[in-house]
Structures are given as structure tokens and as C-alpha cells.
Amino acid sequence: MVPVALLVALRLGWLSWLVADGGPVRKTLEALSWIAALVAVGFSVFELRRQRPEPVVSRSVYVGRALHLDGDRLPRVADVSLLALRVKRAVGTSDGQALPRYVPRDRDEDLEWAIAGGGLVLLHGRAAAGKSRAAAEAVRRLRPDHELLVPVDGPALRRIVESGQQLSDTVVWLDDLERFLVPGGLDVGLLQQLAPPGSPVCVVATIRDNELAAFRTTEGAINQAGTDLITAIPPSHLIVIKQHLTEAEQERARVAQASDPRVGRALAAPEGFAEYLAAGTSMLERWSIGDNPLFHVGQALISAAVDCRRAGYADAVPGATLAELHRPYLPAPWCDRPDLPPVAEGLAWAARPVLGASSCLQPRTGGTYLVSDYLVDLAQEGTSPLAGAPIPDGTWEVLFRLCSDQSVVALGFGAYRADRFEVAEKCFRRACEAGDGSALGLVAIAIGKLGRLAEVRKIFEDAARSGDRATMLRAALSLSFNDWFDDMLDLGRRNAEAGNRYAFLSLANCLVNSRRWDDLQQLALYTIDHNLPDMVSAVMASITKHIDEDRLVQLACHAVDSHNEDVIISTLVNVNPDSALTSRLLQHAMRSGNTSDEAAILAWLAHDKRFGEIAEFTKTALLADEEDMVLTAIVPLAKQEGMSELMTLAREAIDSDDVDSLQGFAVGIKSEGRRDRLEELLQYSEEVASVGSREFLNMIIALDNASSGNEEPGEQP
Structure with missing residues (x-):
């Protein structure tokens, strides 16, 4: 305190008679004043850190982007009222009465398990069915002391998540989920960042059934990000809240009506319990x-x-x-x-x-x-x-002017669903001109409905050249929505030849959605005939789960007939044939007489560790006296993981004293340097008294000894 007091005295001129310019006292005091200043700053910083461990800036990301903040901090769940969470006011609440006592719903236990599991939990039902109340009561029961994040809108939620702000023990509240499923808002990727598996963050959302249905229609894919997110929610996290109470719920309501007559009137209401209260x-x-x-x-x-x-x-x-x-x-x-x-x-x-x-x-x-x-x-x-x-034309015009460049896309979605495609185009073009790169694909969908499909094709081709995947997919969807399948096939062939896998896959997936199996088979045959293994893999991955076995056999046999190992393996990897189909393919390859086709199939079987099937084919080839086929099959069996199957075949040959077959098996074993296995077979041949097999095995072991310079050769035949 002394240096500070001296500094003050100097400032007020009380000690001027001691501090003449250049005097030793003045120099000493100036030095002390610097020390005092540094000490004062140090104490101030320490005191600030002691009083508030977290800097204000660490929480500023919430300001203007989240509701119900406690200063610049997120509030606790228990500190935010039900009405603030958009739970509807009930009869009498505007006159000062509290909300009626909560009547537990049958789905409450499922809801609690879903919330405990984390991720996104979505309650759906009619308006005024009690979705928000059930959700709010559940998070209050389970997580009253957790922080509560109520974002203003979808883009605000994205800004918070992408700011790097760490959320821990947090409930994210999204009432009317559709408000957040907008461009730049919530999507599957952002949800994974926000609440990855095992995260202490839980997202609780509500949506009306009419809005949910819009995302589940084929053309709901115009909002692809929203559709993908809805589709990704597991059934256990989709909780329906029904309009009318069940018998069990009514019984619980009768208990509550003793303390609140509004509950009794709601029970008797024909429109529904929660609907009456609202x-x-x-x-x-x-x-x-x-x-x-x-x-x-x-x-x-x-x-x-x-x-x-x-x-x-x-x-x-x-x-x-x-x-x-x-x-x-x-x-x-x-x-x-x-x-x-x-x-x-x-x-x-x-x-x-x-x-x-x-x-x-x-x-x-x-x-x-x-x-x-x-x-x-x-x-x-x-x-x-x-x-x-x-909706009147004038309403669309006024709303178009009212929207921002960001929110105009949501208006375009509404116009599209109302069959006002010219309004939708206008909205999407405005967003595109404002820098929203994803909006061009939306333009393609809108103008497709207006019959301008040549423009849609041009958008697809430009997007394919530039690598704009989102636009490619939406343009392909637009073509499929409007039955331009011949153009889709033509584009598919062109992009297959150009090696543009994503463009080709976009078209193939849209054909799958349209159940155009003949068109897909044509594309698959085209890629096989033109030796395009990457495209074979792409189209096969799209269709194998959707077409019947006869079509699969036809495609797989066609791939074998291509005599292209990469095409054959690409087909097999995606078709993943069972043992019966694989046997048919091997028989087909055997009839063609091309061992390279057979080798490709056997190599795939070996990679898939299906050595038993290779052994069975080897027996078939032996019976057919197809020596080249047998030798081809022995190669994958001789590898480490197939050796046991090869040893079984060799023992069977010894049992029948079939030296010709044993020769091939033994050569395969010798090629892998497995002298121990040859000696094991020799011992077996002695045990079963197979003279021819014993003599052959002695010979091959002796030759192996000679080639390796072993001074103790085995028994000479």
C-alpha cells in the first residue's frame, strides 16, 4: 500500500518540495511507482480470476443465438418455466391459474429411456396433443440441473456448435423441429457433432404429424437434409403422443381431477384431453x-x-x-x-x-x-x-419481400409443397444469387415441375463437370420425378465412360427410388460390357438388395463372360452370392473353359474365407477331369487359411490311393514351403497302408531335400 500512497501524493502535488527535477528522491519514487503499478495489475488479474473462473468471452456465442439466458450463460432446465418452453397455456392460465397438474402418459417410460440414451428424441402428434408438455416434464424429471440450450433457429444452432463451445450435461430444446431443418441449420452431420454417441448432450424435439408427413413423402426429399435427419432417428427415439387418452391415462387423470376441475372437464371433452385444455x-x-x-x-x-x-x-x-x-x-x-x-x-x-x-x-x-x-x-x-x-398470389409476394436471403429457402419449400413451382423457383434463385450453393439443385427440382427438363439436364451436366454433388443429386431427382428415364440412362452411360462415379451413382440411386429395375439392369450390363469395374461396383451396390435372384444370376454370369477379373470381383463383392449361386457361377466358368474367370471367382471366395466352397469345387473339377481347373483351385487353398481344407482333400486322395489327385495337392502344399504338412501326409499314408501315396510322398520329400541341400534325404522310392 505504501508505494500506492506515495504515487497518489505525487499526483496531488503534496510532496513537490521533495521531488525536484533530477533529484535522487524523485528517481526513487518513479521506480517505486512502476513496481506499484505492476503489483496492482497483478492483484487485479488474480482477483478477477478468483471471482469468475470462466472469461465472459467463452460464453458470448450464446448471446443473440439462444433464449432464456442467465446473463451470458445457459440456464438450468429447472429454472425455465413450462410456458417459456412453448408449452401451451391451458384454460384459465391467462387469468392467473397455474397449469393443470401433469397427467402421466403411457409413453413416458419410453420417452425417459430415449432421453437417457442420448441423441435426438422426437415427439410427434397432432397440434395440442400434449407433445411439448410431455417432453418438458420428462427433461425436468431426468435432468433438472443440466444446462438448457434453446436456439433461436437452425443457423443459430449451427453457429453455436461450430464455434467450438463445449457442451456438457446439456439438453437442447427444439420445439417445432421443422423450424430448424432449413439450409444452414440442423442436419445429420451437425447432430453428430452436437450429440455423438455417448455424449452427455441430449436433443429433445417436437413436430406436428402434418409436418412430419411432409418429410416422409418421396418429394419431401426436396429438403434432403431434413429428410435424411428424420430417417436417421431410430424407432425407439420416435415417440408418438396421441390426441385421446388411453384407458390407463384416463384413470390417472381421474385422480388429478379432484384437485383441479379443469381436468374433469377435459376428460369429458370429445375433442381430446389436451386439445380441450389448450x-x-x-x-x-x-x-x-x-x-x-x-x-x-x-x-x-x-x-x-x-x-x-x-x-x-x-x-x-x-x-x-x-x-x-x-x-x-x-x-x-x-x-x-x-x-x-x-x-x-x-x-x-x-x-x-x-x-x-x-x-x-x-x-x-x-x-x-x-x-x-x-x-x-x-x-x-x-x-x-x-x-x-x-394461398393468394399477393401473400406469396409479400412474404417473398419479407424473407431474408437465408429464410427465403423455407418459403420456397412451402411454395413447392403448395404446387406453386414458379414461386419456388423464384425463392431458390434468390438464395442461389445470394451465395447459397445448395440452392441451384432446388432450382432444378422446381423447374422440372414446370416442364423445363432440358434445363434440368444442363444443370446436372454442369454439376457433374464441377463435382457439385448436392446439385447433381437434386437434378437427378428432378429428372426421376418427371419420368425422364431415357435421359437418365443416357447420362448414366456418359458419366460411366467418363469415370464420374458420383454422378453415375446419383442417377442409379434415383432409378432405385423409382423402382426402375429394367433400366438399372441395362446400366449394369453396360458397365460390364465396357469393362468399367468401378461403375459395376456402384450400380451393383445400388440394386442387389432390390432385384430378384434370376436377375442377379444373369448379371453375375454376364460379368463372368466379360473375362475381366476386376469386373468379376466387383460384381461378386456387391452381389455377395450364397454358396448355391457361387456354385452356379463356377460351373458357368468351367463351361466357358477360361481358367482366369474361375480364378477370379476362387480368389474372391478365398478373400471371403469360404475355403469349404473352394474344396467342393475342386472335387467337382476332379470328377470332371478338369486338370487345369483343379490346379487353379489348389492355389488359394494352399494359402495359410485354406491349408486345412487342402489337407482334407489330400487325405481323401490317400484314402482312395488316388495318386494323380494327390500329386496336385502335394505340389500346392510344397509351393508354400510346408514340409511339415508333407511329412504329416506321409505318416498318414503309412497308417492307412496306401502304397502308391506313400511312394509318391517319399519321392516329393526326397526331391525337396535335394533341392534344399539337406544331407539326410528321405527314403528313396
Whole structure:
């Protein structure tokens, strides 16, 4: 403290009479001031480290990208309310009542096991079935003290994961999973980074059945990353939450109704337990029933918001945008009425809680509104005031302007699913021009539906030359969606000859998806005839699980007839024939009289350690007096792992005193330097008194001794 006090005194001029320029006192004090400064800095750094072990910057990646933060830190699961996790408000909660007591669901135990196993756990069902509540209650039971990551959107989640921030003992919460399955968002690769096997990170997500179904259709592959991720979820991690309670669930609800009459009313509701508690039917009535100016404006605003979600715009919509969109949704007699209330009043009416629960339009920050997904489900099913009407042109235009260059792809997905392919093309081209390299393939899918397949082919060819795999695959899908199979075959042949394996494989896989077995067989025959083993392997890998045995035999025999060892082995590796089919192929090769074909098959059998089948073929060749075939078969048997089979054949020859056959077997054994095996056979021949075999084996051992310079030759014949 003394150096610091002296420094202060100097600054205030109290000791100026001691510190004349150049004086020894001043020099001493200046030196002390430097020491004091260094000590003060050191103590400050130590104190900061003691008070906060982790620097602020280590957590800054969450700010602006994750919700419900505790400063710049992730909160604990137990510290985030159910409503904050987007659990729907129940009847009466807007009036100050708590959420009803949770009624355990039959799938809770399966859900707990799935969460305990880690990875991605997905709850699905209708809107307002209780998915979010079941998921939130489960993570609260199992992981209350774990950190909770609720990303703002898919790209935000990617930024967090790719920042290198280590997540440990963390629950990642993805309510409405489809919002995160966007370009630059969650995909299989990112999930593997986020929650690899054995990781303490668990991802819990929900999705409505209508959205899930969109990823499971053939053309759902337009969002290939999302489709791949959904497909990769194991069945044990797909938890369905049903609309109506089972008998066991109803019994548990009856216990809960004693303390909360809302539970009893929900039990009796025909629409479903959770649907009643979320005021689903009452929200539909709010949207559907009325005949005054305020009702019609409010209804039009709700309808506009529903169509925004149907169109693929998942974010909350600004009130000003709804005001711009709502007029086409007004009934014709009301469009020009002068007594319509202001839009602000209509928004307030639509945002008013129904039965003290949720509202049709849920207010969000910045004057935005998110429509209830329950109403979106009804609209998608055609049981709403929209009655299945198409989304107006003006809505697409306004949303196109509202979207960012990143979010416009999701709008394109919505347009594609609504059969508005020209809007989808416009969205995808904008994303492409903004630098999204994957969007060109989406353009190919959209324009394919518009009949511009020559352009699709050109996109495929350009992508094949540049090595753009994602675009190649989507362009191939577009051709297959629109039955351009002749062009696909032509492209397949061209890329096979050019050695472009991925382009060829993209086309082959699309033909598999379209179940075009004849076309695939043509491609396979083409690659065999043109001696293209890499392409043979590619096409065989695509089709062997899907075509019948007769086709497989035909292709395999055709490969044998090519007399190309690489083609034959590529075919066998992918066909993986059983012993019966292998025997047929060897017989086919034997009839052709080309030992190189047989050698290729035998080499593959040896590589697959199927020495018993080689031994059986050797016997067949012996019976047929095919000496060259026998010698060819002996070569792989003489190797270390096939030696036992060869010894068995040699003993059988000794038993029958078949010296001619024994000669071939013994030569094969000798070629591998196995003198011990020859002596073992000699001893066996003496035991069974096979004179001819004994004499031959004595001779070959003597010759071996002579060639090796052994001074003690064996018995002379």
C-alpha cells in the first residue's frame, strides 16, 4: 500500500518540495511507482480470476443465438418455466391459474429411456396433443440441473456448435423441429457433432404429424437434409403422443381431477384431453363464428397469419404485414365497408386469450404475431374457415419481400409443397444469387415441375463437370420425378465412360427410388460390357438388395463372360452370392473353359474365407477331369487359411490311393514351403497302408531335400 500512497501524493502535488527535477528522491519514487503499478495489475488479474473462473468471452456465442439466458450463460432446465418452453397455456392460465397438474402418459417410460440414451428424441402428434408438455416434464424429471440450450433457429444452432463451445450435461430444446431443418441449420452431420454417441448432450424435439408427413413423402426429399435427419432417428427415439387418452391415462387423470376441475372437464371433452385444455375447439370457434365488423377483420387477420405458416414462413409475422395481407381474406360484401374497425383493433381481438388459455394470434416481441399451430393443422386438413383454399398470389409476394436471403429457402419449400413451382423457383434463385450453393439443385427440382427438363439436364451436366454433388443429386431427382428415364440412362452411360462415379451413382440411386429395375439392369450390363469395374461396383451396390435372384444370376454370369477379373470381383463383392449361386457361377466358368474367370471367382471366395466352397469345387473339377481347373483351385487353398481344407482333400486322395489327385495337392502344399504338412501326409499314408501315396510322398520329400541341400534325404522310392 505504501508505494500506492506515495504515487497518489505525487499526483496531488503534496510532496513537490521533495521531488525536484533530477533529484535522487524523485528517481526513487518513479521506480517505486512502476513496481506499484505492476503489483496492482497483478492483484487485479488474480482477483478477477478468483471471482469468475470462466472469461465472459467463452460464453458470448450464446448471446443473440439462444433464449432464456442467465446473463451470458445457459440456464438450468429447472429454472425455465413450462410456458417459456412453448408449452401451451391451458384454460384459465391467462387469468392467473397455474397449469393443470401433469397427467402421466403411457409413453413416458419410453420417452425417459430415449432421453437417457442420448441423441435426438422426437415427439410427434397432432397440434395440442400434449407433445411439448410431455417432453418438458420428462427433461425436468431426468435432468433438472443440466444446462438448457434453446436456439433461436437452425443457423443459430449451427453457429453455436461450430464455434467450438463445449457442451456438457446439456439438453437442447427444439420445439417445432421443422423450424430448424432449413439450409444452414440442423442436419445429420451437425447432430453428430452436437450429440455423438455417448455424449452427455441430449436433443429433445417436437413436430406436428402434418409436418412430419411432409418429410416422409418421396418429394419431401426436396429438403434432403431434413429428410435424411428424420430417417436417421431410430424407432425407439420416435415417440408418438396421441390426441385421446388411453384407458390407463384416463384413470390417472381421474385422480388429478379432484384437485383441479379443469381436468374433469377435459376428460369429458370429445375433442381430446389436451386439445380441450389448450382451448383448441374454442379457438376454432373464435376464428369461425361471428358476423360483425370486428369479427370479420379479426378473422381475416387470423387467416392471413395461418396462410403465412402454410406458405412456409415459420417466424412471427409483423402486425403491419398482416394488415397488408388481410383484405383478400375478408368476405366479398365486407371488403369495401366504410365501418370496418382499424386493423389494430382486429389484432387485439385476435390476440385475446380464449377461455383464459391461448389466443389465435400470440403476441411476440417487436409488434409481431405467431398464429396457433392448432389452427394451422386445421387449415392443412381443410377443416377451417379457409376450407382448403389456395394461398393468394399477393401473400406469396409479400412474404417473398419479407424473407431474408437465408429464410427465403423455407418459403420456397412451402411454395413447392403448395404446387406453386414458379414461386419456388423464384425463392431458390434468390438464395442461389445470394451465395447459397445448395440452392441451384432446388432450382432444378422446381423447374422440372414446370416442364423445363432440358434445363434440368444442363444443370446436372454442369454439376457433374464441377463435382457439385448436392446439385447433381437434386437434378437427378428432378429428372426421376418427371419420368425422364431415357435421359437418365443416357447420362448414366456418359458419366460411366467418363469415370464420374458420383454422378453415375446419383442417377442409379434415383432409378432405385423409382423402382426402375429394367433400366438399372441395362446400366449394369453396360458397365460390364465396357469393362468399367468401378461403375459395376456402384450400380451393383445400388440394386442387389432390390432385384430378384434370376436377375442377379444373369448379371453375375454376364460379368463372368466379360473375362475381366476386376469386373468379376466387383460384381461378386456387391452381389455377395450364397454358396448355391457361387456354385452356379463356377460351373458357368468351367463351361466357358477360361481358367482366369474361375480364378477370379476362387480368389474372391478365398478373400471371403469360404475355403469349404473352394474344396467342393475342386472335387467337382476332379470328377470332371478338369486338370487345369483343379490346379487353379489348389492355389488359394494352399494359402495359410485354406491349408486345412487342402489337407482334407489330400487325405481323401490317400484314402482312395488316388495318386494323380494327390500329386496336385502335394505340389500346392510344397509351393508354400510346408514340409511339415508333407511329412504329416506321409505318416498318414503309412497308417492307412496306401502304397502308391506313400511312394509318391517319399519321392516329393526326397526331391525337396535335394533341392534344399539337406544331407539326410528321405527314403528313396
